[in-house]
Amino acid sequence: MAKGYWVAHVDVTDPVAYEKYKAANAAPFAKYGAKFLVRGAPQTQVEGHARARTVVIEFPSLQAAHDCYNSPEYQAAKALRDPVSTGDCLIIEGYDA
Template identity: 75%
Template sequence: MPKAYWVAHVDVDDPSAYARYREANAVAFAKYGARFLVRGPEQHQLEGHCRARTVVIEFPDIKAATDCYHSPEYQAAKALRDPVSTADMVIVEGYEGPQP
């Protein structure tokens, strides 16, 4: 079964308030086996439009990724994030096919 990923692009308006979201989301992420692969480091925009911060989180599978997002634990954390940031996020399933 392929892994799944949250891919988020975020603009943060209040870094100290956003820090409370990061603390709160740890509960849901631990419960659903999440692992950060990218967490807002330096990035270089090459094409199109993007927000200032990029986050990629790996989950064991698409069900875990989706269940985590809809969980009461994550929705409580998200309620802290929403007033202090703007985000675009997708959940995508990983690719397990042949590589070039």
Template identity: 65%
Template sequence: MAKAYWVGHIIVHDAGGYEKYRAANAVAFEKYGAKFLVRGGEQTVREGSSYPRTVVLEFKDLATAQACYDSPEYQAAKALRDPVSEGNLVIVEGYN
């Protein structure tokens, strides 16, 4: 079974508000076994464009990654994130 990933590109407009989101999302990420592979480290855009923050989380499979996003725990955290940031999030199945 292939692992799955959340790949997010984010612009944070309010760092304090975003910290509240980060604290809240830990509940869902722990429940669904998410593992951070990338969490806002230094990046260089070589082609196209991107937002200044990139996040990659690993999940055991696609169903778990999707269930985490749809969970009440994550949706509560997302409600904190939405007013203080903007971005794109893709849930993608890994390659075996």
């Protein structure tokens, strides 16, 4: 079974308030087996447009990635993030060779 991934590009306008979102998302991420592969590390933009922060999260399956995003726990965390950041988030099925 192919894994699922979240790929997010985010600009944070209030880093202190954003920390509350990060604390609140820990429980749903643990519940759905999330593993951070990239979490706001330094990045070099070589083409196109990018936001300041990139996050890549791996889930055991595409279904788990969707279930986490749609869970009440994550949506409560997201409500903390929305007023203090702007971003794009994709849920993508991994390549299972």
